[in-house]
Amino acid sequence: MTVPTDDTGLMAVLELLSEQAPASRFDQVLQRARRDGATDEELIRLERAVRLARGVQAWQGQRRQREDGLADLVDTATDLASPHDVDSLLQVVTRKVKRLINFDMTSIALLEPEGGLRLYVSDGSTTALVAGHTIPAPYGLGHPALAARAPLWTADYLDDDTLTHDESADDVVRAEGLRAMLAVPICNGEQTVGVLYGAARSVRYFSPDEIGLVSSLAALAAVAIERAGSFEQAQGEVGRLELDGFRTRTSLVRLRQLNEAHSHTLGLLLAGADFTTVAKAAGDALDSALHLRDPAGRPLAASGDLGELDESAVAEAALDAHAQLRPVVTAGGVWVAPVTAGAENLGVLVLRPTTALVGEDEGLLRLTAQTFAIQLLLRRSTAVAEGLVRDDLFDELLAAGSRSGHQTHYLVQRARRLGIDLEAPHVLLVARPEGGEQGRAVVWASSYAHRMSGLKTVHSGNIVLLLPGSDASAAARAVADQLSPLLGHPVSVGTAGPGRGAAGIGRMYKEAVRCLDALTALDGAGGTASAKDLGFLGLLLSDDYDVDGYIRCTIGPVLDYDRDRLTDLTGTLEAYFASGGSQAAAADRLTVHPNTVSRRLDRVTDLLGDAWQQPGRTLEVQLALRLHRSREVLRRQRRAATEAQPEASSVERPLP
Template sequence: MSTVVADIAALLDSCRAGAAASDTTRAIARLADSLTQAGEQPDLSSLQAPIEGIRSDYAGYFRRETELYRLLQTAQRLLGTAALEELLAVIVEATRDLIGSQVAHLNLVDRGEQFSTIRATTGARTETFRLQHTPAGAGFTGLVLRLRSPYVTKDYLSDPAIEHDPSGDASVRADHLVTMAGAPMLDKQEPLGVLMVSWRRPVSVTDEQVDLLTSLASLAAVAVSAARRHEEARRSRIALEEANENFSRVNSQLEWGAQAHDRLLALLLPGTGIDAVAETMNELLGAKAAVLDPQGVLLAAAPLSWRPVIARGDLDRIAAGGRTAHVTGEGGAPLWAASAHSGGEPLAVLVVERDDLLDMEHLLLERAATATALLLATMHAISEAQFRSSADLVTDLVRGRRLDNVDRQAASLGLELSRPNVVLVTSTLSDRRRQTRSLFRGHAHRVGGLSGEIDGHLVAILPLADPHAAATDVATAFNEAGLLVAVGASGPATRPSDIEQHYAAALDCATAQDTLTGHGPATIDTLGFVGLLLANPDRAQLSDFVHRRVGALEEHDTDRHTSLIPTLEAYLDRDRSIRAAAQHLHVHTNTVQQRLQRIETLLDVDLHTTSSATELHLALRLRRLLRTMS
């Protein structure tokens, strides 16, 4: 009897364990054998059906338990995945694995519900299928979303319920798919997409598989919605961070702008120099800064050693414009520049060295240029007022007028006439007069002297003792600015009454230097024989010397309208080269040769001898100087 009980227990365990039907049949056969051995003749065939039902139920329980466990594992994987694309890949892999299909794929519809696109797939063999893109409402996806419920088709291509799309059918045909099942992914009835499985042969899809697919689709919908909300939250966070950064940046710019505004206003306070402009821009922009005049001459720089070099064409373009301009300086330096205008006239150019400027920094540079223009205009007005006072005094001194009162007036302007003073005079101004005046006046002001303008010549009285050094300093400044101006100097004068005499000497030196070279410094000592000429008050003797040597040529040129004097000058000035003289005079060499022969005849000299040529050359230079100074 115990054997019978044991066999019954084994049969029940087999059913409960969900054993296969063949195992259950063998268990019933063993029970029958045990009963026969016990003397019974049982007919156990009636037990087969109920026991099979029990076994099948238990097998279903085990299968669903396994599916639920795997579904739970899938849910855990989904919850641990935030990136949408990675999440979709997890969903299709789990779906294919749990249902046992050959292919699993997930179609999502766009927010405008215009198209559905395969966003993730596993098991597909062709790119045509993986890249499937069909209009919303068409194909298998459209049918499932319209039904809002699962749908199974044994043969996709021949199913009339499906609104077939050529591209969708082509992709199914390319991958040889036959049977399909799909379940909608809904978020509060909003269609997100469809989760689908498919086989490359006709199969019967069970209700359990459909239920599992539906559960997976619901789980996928929750996961996709969560991922989208997570992505939206991430984008919102990024947008909020960017907005916060923008706010902080704008706030910083406003604070910087307020500070910059205050600094620019400070430039207009009395006593501010042009150096303050460069220093302010250097500090506000963190860049090298400089102020140039319209010709490119440096007026101020920060740091002091910086010397920006801008091409002349670029400088003219900047000076003519009113907005910030980008130019390339010497050595490829990136420069930004703005012009300072007053009454339509360019006064200066403000330059900074930076790779780039923000919009507010562009505006700051332009406003700084405006402040620079106001500062320069104010300084110019003050300078003009001071210049008029000093110019009147200089005129009185060089004319020898009102000398009884000049000491006190000069002292009020900062000049002591009882100490050594040098008189400077320039040659007659021609071009770029404003710049020439500005440089000359600025130099006189820096050394504590007075300046004026008399008969087209700039005049300065400087508290210095060395006339040559004083003239050289001014001439060097002119030369660096590209100005061709001769500067004569005389002195020192220790009394107001000496200044008139030194003015006349300085004027003669400037005139002589202008005649000789057109520019540079000159004093009685540096002019050589010309200096001796200027120092000799009896010029009648010198005129007689000139007349004796070349007077016959002057008379011949006057009476017969010839050009013997110019020809002789060209010949002697060019080392007695007939060819060079002919080129200078624009005549043929034979013409020069004939004129020289005529000159030798008239003067009874031999131009090939050094002594004759030297004496005639000296006479011609004296003639030119005497005519200039007369």
């Protein structure tokens, strides 16, 4: 193209400007004008026109860049308006800023409650040091920007002495190779959220347009972050409300089930069901194995198998349950609920659930305990109602020794109609509360006698019980263990038996009273005693002077051993006691080696127990040995006298 050297040359520049020609085309116009011999004045005018054209092009470029930035800003605002969680939103912001401003790396740091800036997300980082790094106040570029609530930038961060540097933050900047850095505070009104960072890996000076664009993005990010936070909070609240609604619906369903279960349990109670039936219904409703125990821990009813139990933990939980008047759970997940009527301990429920109990289940457990308490009270009321008839019968049985055989037979028949078999072994107990209200003791005794298929009456302020069984001592301990906690005072119990039939009941009563009196004389109030428990003193107190029983109880295992093995442990014991407890002297008496005596005494210890050489027990053993020896001598004398009589006398018979 020929470049004119007059004013028409300016028109060529305008044409190139209108065509948005590149800068090299304007240089070509100047070169050709010089080559074609343009005058200096023409060249000056042409150069000025080129400069102006280039200025217009630069302005147009800036305008296009601003328009592109505004378009990207609108696109970014549109992206931020879409639903995002906070982490995703921060990723969107860093990615947009990096692309719009042509940064090498962008990141967002959020303000921590302690005042530090923690880097949460980044785009363009080349190391793992950025994410999670905390910049403490007042170091770095972000904290001054927050304090000023205005953007701050530096062309070369590490060489900028106007900043307060933090060594750890500088290490991160150095590892990333960053130089220029821009920090824009993310603020929404008076609330400060964090800082938006943009960085380049070369020295760079940021223009006002770039700073303004990043500030606009930061403002959008602040609003979006608050919106996302509110959205997440709302979602969390909706989730909680949905969960609460689900729990409420579940609780309502469970309450309806528990109400039906409780109604069913009460229906069984009113229908006269026994403890086991009620326990099974309650166990099914709670999906648990359930046992009802009396105050002494003995089972009254069971539904399911509790498995291996830590009985000490259950006993401790039972105490806590009665003290707190509510169910208590052990460390092993076993529940213990108190069965009470007012302040009276009627027993406990022990429950092992298949799954953990919730509040409603615990409520049903309380109601079940109350149901059993009502059932126990109803049974007690029944026992009290029948008590008058049974008491009259017992009073007549105590006086049966002075009645005719026909009258005694009638009493046996009356007892059988009440479900009491007097021909079966039975024991008699006389209990004396050592304090407390007697009325409560009498009511309890009525219920206990009814439950044990026995009889109860009151004589001389003492409670008298006739119970089926063959172990009088065990029966006395059971009564004392249950009645003492109820009264809050010790209970002394004398006992006699076992016996059979109605004729001997009066005799058993007198023997039990003598045992009770012996307890008092021996300062044993609050204990239990039978003639057997009292040893040789019991032998004196007993009506029948059961010498054989006393000997069998005291040294019976030794006598059996001698009889079965043809040994003489009995003679060794006699020699040992006759020698003052000296094994060597006993060996001399028996003309055996001392080791033989020692081995024999060890065998006696195996048979009688370690306590046979204790002072009290030694006296019992010596008395039993003397009685045994005396009876043997008497038997031999009677046998010898019988053999010495004439044969004719054996056929003589006294006249009736």
